[in-house]
Amino acid sequence: MDHINILKRAWNILWRYRALWIFGIILALTATGGSGGGGSSHSGSGGGGAPSSLFNEFDQLPGGMRQGFESFGKGIERLVESGPAEFAARTFPLIIALLCLGLILFVISRIARWVSEVSLIRMVDHTEETGEQLKFKEGFHLGWSRAAWRLFLTNLVIAVPMVVGSILLILISAVPALLFINNFESTAGIISIIATIGLFFLSMMVIILVSVAVSVLERFFWRTCALEDKSVIESIREGYGMVRHNLKDVGIMWLIMVGVQIGYAILTIPVGLLLLAIGALLGGGAGLTVGALTRVFSTGAIPWITGGVVGLPIFILVIGLPMLFVSGLKETYVSSVWTLTYRELRSGETLNAVEAPELPEPDAEAVDLPEPDAEAGA
Numbered sequence: 001m002d003h004i005n006i007l008k009r010a011w012n013i014l015w016r017y018r019a020l021w022i023f024g025i026i027l028a029l030t031a032t033g034g035s036g037g038g039g040s041s042h043s044g045s046g047g048g049g050a051p052s053s054l055f056n057e058f059d060q061l062p063g064g065m066r067q068g069f070e071s072f073g074k075g076i077e078r079l080v081e082s083g084p085a086e087f088a089a090r091t092f093p094l095i096i097a098l099l100c101l102g103l104i105l106f107v108i109s110r111i112a113r114w115v116s117e118v119s120l121i122r123m124v125d126h127t128e129e130t131g132e133q134l135k136f137k138e139g140f141h142l143g144w145s146r147a148a149w150r151l152f153l154t155n156l157v158i159a160v161p162m163v164v165g166s167i168l169l170i171l172i173s174a175v176p177a178l179l180f181i182n183n184f185e186s187t188a189g190i191i192s193i194i195a196t197i198g199l200f201f202l203s204m205m206v207i208i209l210v211s212v213a214v215s216v217l218e219r220f221f222w223r224t225c226a227l228e229d230k231s232v233i234e235s236i237r238e239g240y241g242m243v244r245h246n247l248k249d250v251g252i253m254w255l256i257m258v259g260v261q262i263g264y265a266i267l268t269i270p271v272g273l274l275l276l277a278i279g280a281l282l283g284g285g286a287g288l289t290v291g292a293l294t295r296v297f298s299t300g301a302i303p304w305i306t307g308g309v310v311g312l313p314i315f316i317l318v319i320g321l322p323m324l325f326v327s328g329l330k331e332t333y334v335s336s337v338w339t340l341t342y343r344e345l346r347s348g349e350t351l352n353a354v355e356a357p358e359l360p361e362p363d364a365e366a367v368d369l370p371e372p373d374a375e376a377g378a
Contacts, residue, residue, distance in 0.1 A: 001249040001344050003256055010336040013124060014329065019136045020123060023116040023143070024335070025328030030113035114151045119143030120332065121226045124339040147226045154221050154232050158214060166207050173199035216254050217243055223342040246345045253341050257334065264330055272323065279318035287311020 014020070122142040123134055134142070177196040220239035224230050230238060243250050291307025 001246075001253075001341070001348070003249075003253055006253070006337060006340045006344060007256065010333055010340055013127065013336050014333045017123070017127060017133050019134060019139055020120060020332045020336070021328055022136055023119045023123075023139065024330075024332030025324060026112050026116040027120065027331040027335070028324055028327035030109040030116070031331065110152065111148075114148040114155075115140070115143040117143070117151055117222060117335070118145060118148045118226045120335040121223055121339050122147075124336045125227055125343065128340070128343060147229065150225050150232055150235070151222050154225060154235055155218070157232060157236070158218065158221075162211070162214065165210075166203075169203040169206060170200070173203045216250065219338040220250075220342060223339060227342070242342075242345055246348070249345065250341070253337070257337065260334070268323070268326065271326070272319070275319045275322055279315040282318055283311040283313075283315030285311075286314050 119139045119142050123139045126142070127133055174196055176192040176199065179192060217240060220242055221235045222239075224239040224242070225232070225235035228235075228238070287307035287310055289307075290310040291304060
């Protein structure tokens with residue numbers, strides 16, 4: 001298998017097939033604030049110690065904007081200064097609503113994750129077969145299929161035993177220490193602690209190695225399911241067989257992709273630092289501005305809270321959106337590499353099957369055997 005050619009083809013697909021970027025970004029996005037203080041907080045400009053040079057003109061702001069700042073600040077102040085019982089009563093519905101929203105978003109994210117995975121796999125396979133580039137809507141229809149559900153089940157079938165096995169290994173590693181839990185000062189207790197530490201690190205090493213192996217195998221399980229329309233068990237069996245028969249090629253590609261991941265991490269460091277500086281400048285500037293405006297009519301922690309509410313989302317967006325885009329490109333490239341690898345190995349197996357056809361078994365009745373010579377036998 002020509003590993004370098006696969007990397008080049010995946011790179012060309014990445015830059016000329018931009019409909020894939022959306023699914024890559026989705027994949028990257030989903031891979032993984034009584035009340036007695038109201039009247040006294042007021043209205044004077046001097047009680048909050050507002051900066052005299054910049055915000056003494058607060059009263060000259062448009063009426064609607066000034067009233068909006070005042071209402072927002074007083075509402076937060078009343079909520080913070082309320083008693084525990086009232087605070088809980090006010091925030092409990094919000095907490096329940098946020099939990100329900102989180103659950104809904106989690107379900108949506110799982111659906112989007114597996115639909116995007118199938119779309120990327122099938123779109124790359126389609127363009128390799130036909131040379132045609134599909135639009136986003138057509139790619140979405142390829143992903144919105146039973147294969148996405150099967151990929152989810154395949155991941156679940158693998159993840160549950162992995163989690164259970166990891167917990168059991170960690171519990172087993174703690175057994176020596178538990179046997180001498182009341183006698184750690186004795187020689188046997190010290191030995192049990194050393195044995196527990198050793199078993200723990202050994203268990204972690206086993207967990208890491210198994211996780212790495214499973215992460216590679218899953219790439220082939222998913223592609224067998226998405227491209228061959230196989231069931232969960234068939235996908236696992238045939239994907240494992242492909243890896244087992246092509247262990248050298250798969251291992252080399254895995255090492256190359258580890259290097260790609262390391263290179264990506266190194267290249268994103270300066271980008272992340274630059275975005276961090278820009279985010280701190282824009283988000284911090286907006287937060288300080290709003291906080292200073294809030295100090296005109298409020299005291300204590302309220303200006304800091306208000307400034308954080310405004311500045312933090314700006315800071316997160318400035319850093320998060322560009323990094324999400326870059327991560328989406330990386331996910332698209334990685335998925336394309338493994339899809340091309342799968343296609344290459346599959347075509348190699350097909351070629352071998354054609355070159356070495358099964359020979360028919362000889363017909364014993366059709367073979368003329370010489371009759372034994374009676375005189376020679378005598």
